[in-house]
Amino acid sequence: MSVFVVVEQSNSGVHRMSWEALAGGQALGRDLSLPVSVVLMGENVSALAESFQSKDVKEILKVETPLLSNYSADGFSSALAQVIETESPKYVIMGHTYMVRDFLPRVSAKLGLPFLADNIAYGVEDGSLVLSKQLFSGKLVADVSPNGDGPCIISFQSAAFQEEDVTDGSGASVRDISISLDENTIRSRPEEPFQEAAGAVDLSSAEVIVSVGRGIGKEENLPMVKDLVQAMGAELASSRPVVDAGWLESYHQVGSSGQTVAPKLYFALGISGAIQHVVGMKGSKNIIAINKDPEAPLFELADYGVVGDLLEIVPKLTETLQG
Ligand SMILES: Cc1cc2nc3c(=O)[nH]c(=O)nc-3n(C[C@H](O)[C@H](O)[C@H](O)COP(=O)(O)OP(=O)(O)OC[C@H]3O[C@@H](n4cnc5c(N)ncnc54)[C@H](O)[C@@H]3O)c2cc1C
Numbered sequence: 001m002s003v004f005v006v007v008e009q010s011n012s013g014v015h016r017m018s019w020e021a022l023a024g025g026q027a028l029g030r031d032l033s034l035p036v037s038v039v040l041m042g043e044n045v046s047a048l049a050e051s052f053q054s055k056d057v058k059e060i061l062k063v064e065t066p067l068l069s070n071y072s073a074d075g076f077s078s079a080l081a082q083v084i085e086t087e088s089p090k091y092v093i094m095g096h097t098y099m100v101r102d103f104l105p106r107v108s109a110k111l112g113l114p115f116l117a118d119n120i121a122y123g124v125e126d127g128s129l130v131l132s133k134q135l136f137s138g139k140l141v142a143d144v145s146p147n148g149d150g151p152c153i154i155s156f157q158s159a160a161f162q163e164e165d166v167t168d169g170s171g172a173s174v175r176d177i178s179i180s181l182d183e184n185t186i187r188s189r190p191e192e193p194f195q196e197a198a199g200a201v202d203l204s205s206a207e208v209i210v211s212v213g214r215g216i217g218k219e220e221n222l223p224m225v226k227d228l229v230q231a232m233g234a235e236l237a238s239s240r241p242v243v244d245a246g247w248l249e250s251y252h253q254v255g256s257s258g259q260t261v262a263p264k265l266y267f268a269l270g271i272s273g274a275i276q277h278v279v280g281m282k283g284s285k286n287i288i289a290i291n292k293d294p295e296a297p298l299f300e301l302a303d304y305g306v307v308g309d310l311l312e313i314v315p316k317l318t319e320t321l322q323g
């Protein structure tokens with residue numbers, strides 16, 4: 001019985017949310033006294049395996065075949081299903097990414113195993129696992145427990161755990177797992193990895209975000225925010241009304257119908273703090289809000305709040321930062 005953390009690869013190596021999932025898996029392993037192993041699937045994952053050898057994991061399980069060189073839901077679901085069947089882990093954990101939404105339900109259906117998706121936390125009650133999951137755009141949190149003793153597949157929302165909490169160990173062993181994969185069962189042919197429109201940013205991996213809301217007033221005021229973004233070396237994000245007005249592209253939008261972010265600093269300018277926005281940024285480590293309304297709900301979440309007019313404050317702040 002063990003905890004498996006399945007790693008997703010990104011252009012730069014390991015996907016940020018896989019590190020977060022590992023932090024969660026390690027915590028779960030400690031709480032339930034279960035060993036933790038990492039599963040790597042791909043064509044050549046030896047270099048990736050080295051990234052995990054210094055971590056506090058028992059084993060690194062490699063599943064290597066050219067048929068997994070590119071992501072396909074058929075290939076990855078078949079490979080992971082075989083790993084689960086042969087190794088019988090207690091829990092299989094991943095970050096709740098787009099790829100996971102695509103292929104983990106298939107693993108669940110193939111094996112008839114529970115898939116408890118998009119959790120924000122876990123607890124242990126009387127030795128049993130209880131997962132917490134948001135409902136209705138974060139208005140409610142439901143506690144869910146898996147049925148049965150068999151393997152259970154779990155995904156965690158971005159920022160449910162912190163990458164920094166991954167603990168180090170020494171000398172995790174590496175083991176190859178062989179699977180049988182027939183190329184005829186892979187029904188899709190990969191194209192170039194999905195890219196957002198030119199100039200789009202991956203806000204989910206940004207460390208500093210300046211986010212602008214309807215309080216900016218009009219499109220003509222946006223350049224002052226962009227100057228601040230530049231002065232802070234930040235990425236630009238927004239609430240939905242700014243996108244709906246056509247002032248910024250949709251890939252800037254944070255929230256339930258936009259991106260989920262977890263930067264070290266989220267600087268919110270003229271954003272009220274509606275639940276649909278908050279659900280996408282509440283995992284930020286530090287939140288600063290400027291709003292002229294002292295009752296703005298975002299102040300309840302913010303670490304620092306400035307009650308004032310952003311049109312006055314932002315240019316002065318930029319000027320100060322530019323020295
Ligand atoms: C199904 C659904 C999905 C949604 N998805 C999203 C989503 O993904 N992301 C999202 O953001 N929203 C989403 N929304 C919309 C959400 O409900 C809110 O309407 C939205 O987040 C409000 O954006 P805002 O805070 O910028 O605007 P407002 O709520 O209008 O707030 C503007 C704030 O700016 C302040 N302000 C005004 N002028 C100034 C000034 N000069 N200086 C300082 N402060 C000032 C005001 O006091 C106010 O607090 C969704 C809604 C629905 C129904």
